[in-house]
Structures are given as structure tokens and as C-alpha cells.
Amino acid sequence: MKAIAALLALTALSGCGLTPLYGGGAGGPVRTTMAAIDVAPIEGQAGWLMGNALRDRLHVGQASAPRYRLEVRLDDQITGLGVRSDDSVARERRTLRARYQLIDLATGTVVLDATAGSDAGIDVVGSEYATIAAERSALERLSGIVADQIVARLARFARADGDR
Template sequence: MKRLIATALLIAPLAGCGLHPLYGGGAGGGVATTLSGVEVAPIEGQAGWLRGNALRDRLAASGTPRYRLDVKLDDQIAGLGVRRDDSVTRERRTLRARYQLVDLADGAVLLDATAGSDAGIDVIVSSEYATIAAENTALENLSGIVADQIVAKLALYARRRQPTR
């Protein structure tokens, strides 16, 4: 009995804390329907193709789009570790995105933000193929991470636009 009372006392303050589920209402909720109405504009380059696919997978657009997501990428690789003979032993791949959510009805920019991540890559001096494969794998992983950041920001934006209950 004491345990039940203690649990009730601990849970009671949470009832008025103002936390609400982001995807409340499931697939028919406001956030999910807003995200499904976002069309991803074509993005240039291999990184753009990977990012666009990652975004389309996460947004699951359906029906007539109400919004367009414009994304501009900055993909850079910089050498970090350098040996005495000036050969690079470690690289850092940085993927940044500036994105805008545009309302298709009037062309207004509703959200203008950035997202980004980076990854370290070991450079194998004896195998150029292994280095290229590691750089491509890093790009794929970074594309997924940045796509998750963008979708999370879009979901928060959609949640804030919903009327409070």
C-alpha cells in the first residue's frame, strides 16, 4: 500500500508538466500529416541524392504536397593526421545542410535552418580503394544522421503550429 501511495505521489507532478507526445494521434495526427505533405526538391550531387532519398524515406510523402523542402549541401573532406612524409593518416568528413521549408500555396519560407554532422575516417595508405570505401560509407551514414536532424526539426515546427489543447 505504501508503495502505491509513493508511486502516485511521484507521478502526480507529471500530470501538469505540459509534456505532450510529438507524434500524438499516430499517422492521422497533425505532425504526421504535415510531414507527409512535404515534397523534397532535387538536391545536387551524390551527397544530395543520398540525402534526398533519406529524407523521402523518413517523411513518407503522400498525396498532393503542401510544402517543399529546399536543401543546399556543403560536403567537405579535410586531412587531419599527417605523417613526416606528408601522407594523410586521418580524414574528417563534414556534411552540412541549409534547408528551407516553403509553403507551396504562397511561396513563403516557413522554416530556415541548418543541420550537420561529421565523421572521422582512417586513411589506409596501402589501399586507395579502402579509403574511398570508408569515405563513401561515412557519407551514407552522415546523410542519414542529417536527414534525421532535419525531420526532427520539421516535426517540432509542425507541433508548434498545432493549436494547443
């Protein structure tokens, strides 16, 4: 019975026009385009985290001559939200926004210009060390989240570029 249901589900999906983003595996247009993106250095601690996250996600074990350069500018801010009766901050919001451009190295033209971002809440506690550790942990998580957003957009670009 389960096999019949699975077969019917596959039949229904085949008619909807959806195709796998990473179709073709390691030799597919998306994977080869992603491996050919060089990530330019990004300033600051947030930039170091973001650059590593992007390289980990883009180059997944493949070496290729760069065809594109990804330039990223980050805006990392911490804003106090909640205030206690003694006028100290009780909660913070860390916001990480990225404006990124994908540049074709052969022509020097910008082929993709977009933004990505996310934010995280941080409880401010009595220990300054714990608060700083929470802020750094939030930055690490946000770097991964924003890198995932960037890579997803780059994959859609690569898919559309591969269909041309």
C-alpha cells in the same frame, strides 16, 4: 511495487506540461504535415542519399498532396587532419552541412529556414580502395544523421503549426 512506481512516474510526468510530439498518431497534425512535404531534388551523390533519407523519414507510408516543398543545399567536404612522417594524410574529417528551407506552396513564402550538420572521422590506410569505401560509408552515415536533424526540426515546426 513496480506498478506503483510506474504509476507515480506517470503522475509526475502529467504535471510537467510535456506532450507527445506525434500525438494523434497517423491522423495527428505532425504526421499529416510531414506527409505533405515534397522534397525537391538535391544535387550530387550526397544529395541523392540525403533526398532518399528525407523521403523515407517524412512519408512513412502516407500519400498526401504536397503543401510544402523542402529545398536543401549541401556542403560536403573532406579535410586532411593527421600527417605522417612521409607527409601523407593519416586521418580525414568528412563534414556534411545542410541549409534547408521549407516553402509553403500556396503562398510561396519560406516558413522555415535552418541548418543542420555533422562530421565523421576517417582513417586513411594504405589501400586506396579501403579509404574510398570508408569515405562513402561516412557519407551514408552523415546523410542519415543530418536527415534525422532536419526531420526533428520539421516535426517541431509541424507541432507548432498544428497548435495555431
